[in-house]
Amino acid sequence: MTTLVVGATGATGRLLVEQLLQRGEAVKAIVRRTGTFNEFITSHPDFTEILASVHDMTVGELAQQVEGCNAIASCLGHNITFKGVFGKPRLLVTDTIRKLCEAVQSTNPAQPVRVVLMNTVGNSNRDLAEKVSFAQRCVIGLLRITVPPLRDNEQAADYLRTRIGQNHETLQWAAVRPDALIDESEVTAYDLYPSPIRSAIFNPGKTSRINVAHFMAELMTDQETWNQWQGQMPVIYNRPE
Template sequence: MTTLVVGASGATGKLLVEQLLHRGERVRAVVRSCDKIPATLLEHPLLSVVEASIADATDGEIAQYVDGCDAIASCLGHNLTLKGVFGHPRRLVTQAVQRLCHAASKNGSDKPVKFVLMNTAGNCNRDLNESISFAEQCVMALLRRAVPPHRDNELAAEHLRTAIGQNNASLQWSVVRPDTLINEAEVSEYQPHVSPTRSAIFNAGKTSRINVAHFMAELISDQATWNRWKGEMPVIYNQQ
């Protein structure tokens, strides 16, 4: 199996690449600069690196990235700087998801391509009509208007949920929703849930980036895990 990883040089993306390689999976990683990938990974025989900006790639280049891949994983996100949060492209994740899905649908694969999107516990799964308090609704409405990356996360997941849907012959998907991200050196106990078990605003949980990477790799490489969570938006927390 070959997995295309976009956002592969980010804090979680690098860990996902490592997790997949440890499972013996082939990885095609798209990065802005190879300097952001550890040398130990760059030397791995199962890793090929494409040095490019996914936002600036042409449709033909996107098609080349996707060609021959059995899975696509997006760990794309906005840099936590003034320019990264409020600058362009404001729909970085959404546009990448749309273009990657379009390319995958034209790929001519004899089985559906898996698409795993890293998202956020602050985004509701509208298939389940997840309820949140009125106070949280107010905060989310403010974030949606004032913080472009939050709306970008929502729209990216909505594209998979509505435009791709549950019965697409070319694509299957899962949206992984971690809560507050923290750094840990090793994979620890964590639990996936169908919906949030706590408020992402007023009672946030913690999810280590390496656990997010581990779960995304499990979705890609383990068919039983994929069958359980495809077409869903699992929320994961570190085990307390």
């Protein structure tokens, strides 16, 4: 199996690439700069690095990269700088997911391709009647107006929910929603839920990046896990000690 990873040089993306290679999967990563991966990744025979800006690639160029891939993972996010949050491209994640999906469709794969999107627990799954307090709705509404990355995350997931949907011929998807991200060196126990069990604003949980990478790798390589969560937006929390 071959997986294309975008956002592979980010804190979670690098961990995902490593997880996939450790499972014996081939990985292609589109990166804007080289020299960001550890020796295990760069020396691995099943790793391919494509030097390009994924946002600037055309659908035709992306089609060359997705052809033959069984899965696509997006760990794209906006840099936490003034330019990264408020500058262009405002819809980095949404535009990339849309073009990747169009690229897959243009290749007419024999089997549906899995698309796994790293999203955020601050984004509600509007396919479900998720309970969100009035206070949280107010805060999220303000953030949606003032912080473009939130709107980008929402629209990326909405594209998968509404444009790809549940019965697409060539694409299947899942959007992983971590809570407050932390760094840990090893995979630990974690819990998965269809919807948040706590307030992302007023009572956030913790999710380690390496656990997010582990779960995303599970989705792309384990059929039972995929059957359980495909077409959904699972929430992942580190299990309390």
